[in-house]
Each structure stands twice: as structure tokens, then as C-alpha cells.
Amino acid sequence: LAKTTQPISMDSYEGQEVNITCSHNNIATNDYITWYQQFPSQGPRFIIQGYKTKVTNEVASLFIPADRKSSTLSLPRVSLSDTAVYYCLVVKADKLIFGTGTRLQVFP
Amino acid sequence: EPEVTQTPSHQVTQMGQEVILRCVPISNHLYFYWYRQILGQKVEFLVSFYNNEISEKSEIFDDQFSVERPDGSNFTLKIRSTKLEDSAMYFCASNSYDRPIANYGYTFGSGTRLTVV
Numbered sequence: 001l002a003k004t005t006q007p008i009s010m011d012s013y014e015g016q017e018v019n020i021t022c023s024h025n026n027i028a029t030n031d032y033i034t035w036y037q038q039f040p041s042q043g044p045r046f047i048i049q050g051y052k053t054k055v056t057n058e059v060a061s062l063f064i065p066a067d068r069k070s071s072t073l074s075l076p077r078v079s080l081s082d083t084a085v086y087y088c089l090v091v092k093a094d095k096l097i098f099g100t101g102t103r104l105q106v107f108p
Numbered sequence: 109e110p111e112v113t114q115t116p117s118h119q120v121t122q123m124g125q126e127v128i129l130r131c132v133p134i135s136n137h138l139y140f141y142w143y144r145q146i147l148g149q150k151v152e153f154l155v156s157f158y159n160n161e162i163s164e165k166s167e168i169f170d171d172q173f174s175v176e177r178p179d180g181s182n183f184t185l186k187i188r189s190t191k192l193e194d195s196a197m198y199f200c201a202s203n204s205y206d207r208p209i210a211n212y213g214y215t216f217g218s219g220t221r222l223t224v225v
Contacts, residue, residue, distance in 0.1 A: 034213055036213070038151075041197070041219070041221075042218055042219065043112075043199040043201070043216030043217050043218055043219050044151060044199070044214075044216050045216065046213030046214060046215065047213075048213075049213055087151075094139065094156050094158075094163060094164065095153050095156060095164055096143075096151075096153060096214065097153065098150050098151040098152070099150065100150060
């Protein structure tokens with residue numbers, strides 16, 4: 001399974017756009033990139049998934065360059081409630097392997 | 109928005125006792141999973157279940173663990189003889205692959221906190 005590397009923590013202010021970049025140098029042809037959010041004592045919550053180029057849903061955007069060795073999760077105009085841990089995962093088949101994630105702290 | 113429901117939210121049990129953690133996945137989902145998270149550590153995969161059988165399991169999921177879908181709605185995780193190191197949050201998840209790719213992912217429940225004393 002491809003290993004992912006992402007920053008341990010990030011700080012932002014309310015109303016700003018936050019971009020969290022993840023590297024996955026060993027991603028395989030059939031792998032997808034997916035992002036989850038987790039609040040303390042809660043289950044992970046799916047944010048977005050993609051394979052290449054740009055994917056957007058009602059929550060976030062995901063940018064994946066042509067070589068697919070990295071991806072960037074973009075959260076528009078964050079609020080205090082976006083303070084959480086964000087996980088980048090490379091999905092092969094039917095199993096999620098979580099890393100330690102990026103702890104995002106949003107300040108007023 | 110549909111939810112995965114887990115009960116109980118918190119269970120305390122004595123070492124050596126059997127526990128059953130219960131989950132009600134989203135009704136039209138066909139793929140079911142258990143994950144666990146020891147306090148302060150990563151979320152770990154335990155098992156995946158499809159078509160009434162285990163499709164994959166991790167090294168953690170040894171003979172002490174079993175899963176069952178006893179009826180059309182419940183999905184259970186049984187730990188036969190609990191150990192102190194089984195103390196963790198246990199998350200159930202379900203999935204369906206019939207949505208646009210940008211929007212399909214697991215739906216996790218809010219978890220059961222298992223404390224073994």
C-alpha cells in the first residue's frame with residue numbers, strides 16, 4: 001500500500017482558504033486518493049475522493065497533478081468548526097489505511 | 109443524511125468477558141467494516157464484510173474476534189474474551205459504490221468506547 005506523508009499540524013484563521021498537501025510517491029495505477037475528517041471521539045467523516053485532475057463537491061476540492069504523486073485538499077473559507085484532524089489516504093481495493101493525519105486548528 | 113448507528117456508545121467490561129458491539133449500517137449499503145482506534149493512536153482496520161462473509165481481515169482480527177450480520181439490518185462485532193489492550197473506540201462503517209466517485213466513501217458510525225478493566 002502506498003505510504004502517505006502530510007504535515008502534522010496547520011493553523012489557520014476563520015474565513016481563510018486552507019490547503020493541505022499530501023505526498024504519495026508510491027501510488028499505484030489503480031489507487032484512488034481519499035480524504036477524511038475526524039473530530040475528537042467521533043468516527044472519521046468522508047470528505048472527498050479522486051483519481052486525477054480536479055474534483056469538487058459541496059464540501060471541498062481535491063487537486064491531483066498528472067503524476068499523481070501528491071494531492072492537495074482545499075477547504076474554502078474555514079470556520080472554527082473545521083478544527084479537526086484531516087487524513088489523506090490512498091485506497092486500494094476495500095481497505096482504508098489511516099496515518100496520523102494533519103491536525104488543523106482554526107482560530108477566530 | 110443517512111447515518112450508521114452504533115450501540116452502546118460506551119461499554120465497560122471485565123477482562124475475560126465477552127462483548128458484542130452492535131451496528132446498524134445504512135440500509136442500502138452492501139459493504140460493512142469494523143475499525144478501532146486506541147486512545148491517541150491511529151484508526152486501524154479490523155475487518156471487511158460483504159455478501160455475508162469476511163472479505164478481508166487484519167492481523168489484529170484474531171480468533172477472539174468475530175463478525176455477524178444476524179438479520180437484514182444489524183452488523184455485530186464480538187470479542188470472546190476481552191483483554192486490557194482491547195480498550196479502544198470501535199467504529200463501524202458501511203459503503204455503497206453507486207454514487208459519483210467524488211462522493212463515495214465510507215460512512216462511519218460515532219463509535220463504541222470499550223473499556224476493559
